[in-house]
Amino acid sequence: MAKAININHVALVVSNLEEACEFYEKELGMEAIPAFLFDYPTAFFKINEDQQLHLTEWEDTYSFRGHLCLQVDDINTIYWRMKELGVIDVKPWGHVRQLPDGPIQMFVRDPSGNLIELSSAPDAKIDPKIFEDELFKPGIYVSGRNDFRGYKTKDATLYHKNK
Numbered sequence: 762m763a764k765a766i767n768i769n770h771v772a773l774v775v776s777n778l779e780e781a782c783e784f785y786e787k788e789l790g791m792e793a794i795p796a797f798l799f800d801y802p803t804a805f806f807k808i809n810e811d812q813q814l815h816l817t818e819w820e821d822t823y824s825f826r827g828h829l830c831l832q833v834d835d836i837n838t839i840y841w842r843m844k845e846l847g848v849i850d851v852k853p854w855g856h857v858r859q860l861p862d863g864p865i866q867m868f869v870r871d872p873s874g875n876l877i878e879l880s881s882a883p884d885a886k887i888d889p890k891i892f893e894d895e896l897f898k899p900g901i902y903v904s905g906r907n908d909f910r911g912y913k914t915k916d917a918t919l920y921h922k923n924k
């Protein structure tokens with residue numbers, strides 16, 4: 762059976778391309794790479810050797826809970842900077858957390874309103890002040906829905922390559 766083998770790119774719709782590019786380049790350190798000669802505003806960014814993030818400016822609606830998760834190399838610096846910018850959003854998925862396999866999980870809104878999850882490697886050293894911060898809560902997010910459908914285990918991980 763044929764199968765999907767990789768995420769090639771994720772396209773985020775933004776309301777202002779220049780403002781969005783500044784956020785992804787300056788705040789998240791992403792590298793812009795050339796896009797095709799499309800007749801609409803768009804910018805491509807390199808995530809790694811296989812994957813790209815595409816930003817494209819259109820009028821659209823933004824998801825409240827749907828998100829893209831980016832692993833970052835320095836969650837401590839990013840955490841305090843995102844807090845300073847006031848873009849950490851605890852409404853869709855609750856507070857900043859540490860997942861059972863170790864990564865920090867936090868959600869921010871980009872300038873257009875796209876929800877971006879930021880994650881650290883499971884073995885990354887976390888600034889202990891984050892655990893004491895008002896935006897942090899221990900344990901996984903509890904929605905209160907009490908609907909346990911899905912494929913679940915207490916040994917789940919975002920980083921299955923390491924297992």
Ligand SMILES: [Fe+2]
Pocket residue numbers: 828830878
């Ligand atoms: Fe997620």
